[in-house]
Amino acid sequence: MDMQTIQAFVSTTLAALAIKVLAAIAFWIIGRWIIGQAVGLMQAAMNRNHIDPTLTKYLGSIAAIALNVTLVLGILGYFGIQTTSFAAMLAGAGVAIGAAWSGMLGNFAAGAFMLVLRPFKVGDFVQIGGLTGTVHELGLFGTTIVTPDNVLTLVGNTKVFGDTVMNFSARPVRRVERTAQLAGSVDALDAIERLRAAVARIPNVATSHPPEVSVLDMNLVGPVIAVRPYCHTDHYWQVYFDTNEAIIRVAKEAGWPAPTPTQIMRTAPL
Incomplete structure (x- = not known):
């Protein structure tokens, strides 16, 4: 194989790889924009139908994570990587991470239960996890409250769900x-x-x-x-x-x- 053949092979391969990399970057940017628009439209529709703000933020976060994982798998498939094996590897990594981060998964599960039971909503004045304040946000893993002295505080959902919840806004007086x-x-x-x-x-x-x-x-x-x-x-x-x-x-x-x-x-x- 002469030098010209090698150069032609390298230039062709690099050109094809560069095109794929640029296409992957474009897919990522466009996909992220589409995901943002889709989640925004979903949350806007829920707000128009007067869905609870806590539920709106929670479902928006779940939808964004699921769509981003799908986007990553699609980009990997474009590069010719077998996504089935990658999904299996991701599942195995998930088990290992879950064992190491059992507390985080516990917070996630507790947040899901709170979403169903709905002991409080955004804007309620509550006492949760030994702290008193106004609910600012109910996240996937923690609940954010603003204490009376105006301190933004994050409480793990496991501690919230496993402790006594006092909702001072549930009654009119x-x-x-x-x-x-x-x-x-x-x-x-x-x-x-x-x-x-x-x-x-x-x-x-x-x-x-x-x-x-x-x-x-x-x-x-x-x-x-x-x-x-x-x-x-x-x-x-x-x-x-x-x-x-x-x-x-x-x-x-x-x-x-x-x-x-x-x-x-x-x-x-x-």
């Missing part, structure tokens, strides 16, 4: 728990009427559930009054602090004495 310690000389019944009227005037207190004001306990200092207004969870802390201020204001206006413990000293006769 939420009860605020406060107490007022009174001195023993204060008329408890009069105090209840004054506090009930003051709390009812607080902005954003629910009218569908009247404030609960009653005697909670008695101790050596005097009666303890439970002050429990209801409000939407979005106004919880505003009503919480305003209730404290209302208790202080009512006590000052009524001239109630400060609650101080009373001690009785007994001396034994000599």
Whole structure:
């Protein structure tokens, strides 16, 4: 074989390989664009039909992963690689990775169960995995929440699903728990009427559930009054602090004495 034949063979082979590489790059770019458009159209259709945003994001992520795997297999098939053997190898690698990343697969399974049970949705104020905040996103492997101090926090779905979930947004109103310690000389019944009227005037207190004001306990200092207004969870802390201020204001206006413990000293006769 002379040099010209070798050069012709090399140039032909390299040219064919270069064309395939360029075609593969083009397929990848165009395929990724089509996948993005398809997932976007799917999510837009679900949004138009008022599908839950959590479900929309979750299904969009699953569809994007499946389509990207299909695109990679198609490009490999274009290069003449047997995709059946590659799929078998991918399955074997998946088993090995699954054994090593069992926690990640557990998070994925827990996310699927949460998607079916739907204990909360995006925008709900919840307590999950020992953390309290607003649900920002429900992902394949973790749930993202924004805590009240504005910290973006990711909680693994396994921890979310395996722990107690408290959804404060599931009900229309939420009860605020406060107490007022009174001195023993204060008329408890009069105090209840004054506090009930003051709390009812607080902005954003629910009218569908009247404030609960009653005697909670008695101790050596005097009666303890439970002050429990209801409000939407979005106004919880505003009503919480305003209730404290209302208790202080009512006590000052009524001239109630400060609650101080009373001690009785007994001396034994000599």
